Amino acid sequence: xxxxxxxxxxxxxxxxxxxxxxxxxxxxxxxxxxxxxxxxxxxxxxxxxxxxxxxxxxxxxxxxxxxxxxxxxxxxxxxxxxxxxxxxxxxxxxxxxxxxxxxxxxxxxxxxxxxxxxxxxxxxxxxxxxxxxxxxxxxxxxxxxxxxxxxxxxxxxxxxxxxxxxxxxxxxxxxxxxxxxxxxxxxxxxxxxxxxxxxxxxxxxxxxxxxxxxx
Amino acid sequence: xxxxxxxxxxxxxxxxxxxxxxxxxxxxxxxxxxxxxxxxxxxxxxxxxxxxxxxxxxxxxxxxxxxxxxxxxxxxxxxxxxxxxxxxxxxxxxxxxxxxxxxxxxxxxxxxxxxxxxxxxxxxxxxxxxxxxxxxxxxxxxxxxxxx
Numbered sequence: 165x166x167x168x169x170x171x172x173x174x175x176x177x178x179x180x181x182x183x184x185x186x187x188x189x190x191x192x193x194x195x196x197x198x199x200x201x202x203x204x205x206x207x208x209x210x211x212x213x214x215x216x217x218x219x220x221x222x223x224x225x226x227x228x229x230x231x232x233x234x235x236x237x238x239x240x241x242x243x244x245x246x247x248x249x250x251x252x253x254x255x256x257x258x259x260x261x262x263x264x265x266x267x268x269x270x271x272x273x274x275x276x277x278x279x280x281x282x283x284x285x286x287x288x289x290x291x292x293x294x295x296x297x298x299x300x301x302x303x304x305x306x307x308x309x310x311x312x313x314x315x316x317x318x319x320x321x322x323x324x325x326x327x328x329x330x331x332x333x334x335x336x337x338x339x340x341x342x343x344x345x346x347x348x349x350x351x352x353x354x355x356x357x358x359x360x361x362x363x364x365x366x367x368x369x370x371x372x373x374x375x376x377x378x379x
Numbered sequence: 380x381x382x383x384x385x386x387x388x389x390x391x392x393x394x395x396x397x398x399x400x401x402x403x404x405x406x407x408x409x410x411x412x413x414x415x416x417x418x419x420x421x422x423x424x425x426x427x428x429x430x431x432x433x434x435x436x437x438x439x440x441x442x443x444x445x446x447x448x449x450x451x452x453x454x455x456x457x458x459x460x461x462x463x464x465x466x467x468x469x470x471x472x473x474x475x476x477x478x479x480x481x482x483x484x485x486x487x488x489x490x491x492x493x494x495x496x497x498x499x500x501x502x503x504x505x506x507x508x509x510x511x512x513x514x515x516x517x518x519x520x521x522x523x524x525x526x527x
Binding site: 239240243244246247276280281307310311313314319320321322323324328329 | 404419437
């Protein structure tokens with residue numbers, strides 16, 4: 165084989181290998197298990213268990229990426245993967261006092277950042293009818309109907325995306341538990357924490373099984 | 380000389396790539412939607428905030444109506460100013476505690492500071508729009524029973 169044919173082939177094979185590896189890497193690092201492998205994510209995971217977004221309408225566990233990453237494998241998805249991957253790595257390895265769950269992170273400052281990357285398309289994948297709940301059974305409240313009218317441009321024009329109004333859907337930091345809109349969610353967390361504490365006091369060995377119960 | 384030029388070119392390319400990446404991120408995922416960052420210009424409607432905000436922010440409008448501020452008709456512009464900046468206070472979605480709340484509530488704020496120390500974030504205990512008429516200011520609001 166002439167030498168000038170070897171190089172292009174090697175480059176092509178290399179390119180295909182790199183693309184395949186990055187495709188595998190991108191999907192492998194978007195799994196729930198991967199997200200939760202960092203201790204910083206444990207409060208969020210714990211709160212999600214008692215949220216309205218623990219399970220989807222067809223009773224499947226909702227993965228982090230279903231809300232927090234843009235859908236598909238387009239430039240938006242890749243850009244967010246690179247950006248949040250770099251940010252998470254820097255925060256994980258260089259943030260002081262990151263030994264506790266939640267690390268040295270201030271959640272009130274993280275919230276706007278997290279909301280930036282929740283695409284409306286992600287919400288609309290399950291909430292197809294904005295005048296009913298995700299199961300398509302119960303109608304939304306009167307205020308919800310007015311707000312969604314304006315979101316859809318039928319009555320006024322909403323200038324906010326989903327996450328602009330709908331907050332604390334899957335995670336609820338302590339400082340947001342006082343808010344009226346979060347009362348049911350906060351009550352569930354409080355109840356479950358007391359139950360768990362009681363169980364831990366009765367049987368200290370059972371405490372470690374909590375991790376396995378994650379959906 | 381050629382090597383230096385190549386290195387410069389490479390550095391410029393790398394810089395452009397990184398800069399372009401962050402530019403894309405900030406444009407494709409704005410912190411707040413571009414169109415929401417600025418109030419629409421409709422001077423003929425500036426005197427009646429509620430007319431539009433009943434539709435675009437129904438929760439805030441309803442909460443305000445049921446609150447002490449609403450019952451006493453302390454209208455939007457008193458705290459939030461006017462979109463063209465011609466109101467008596469600056470136009471802001473989140474009015475400052477020192478500048479705005481203190482204009483009326485300074486005596487009460489002084490008392491609170493004396494009792495509990497300075498904590499200049501009224502909103503966390505006294506939600507401006509949810510401050511109910513017949514209960515303690517810091518109690519949670521019950522689900523709404525009235526409607527427009």
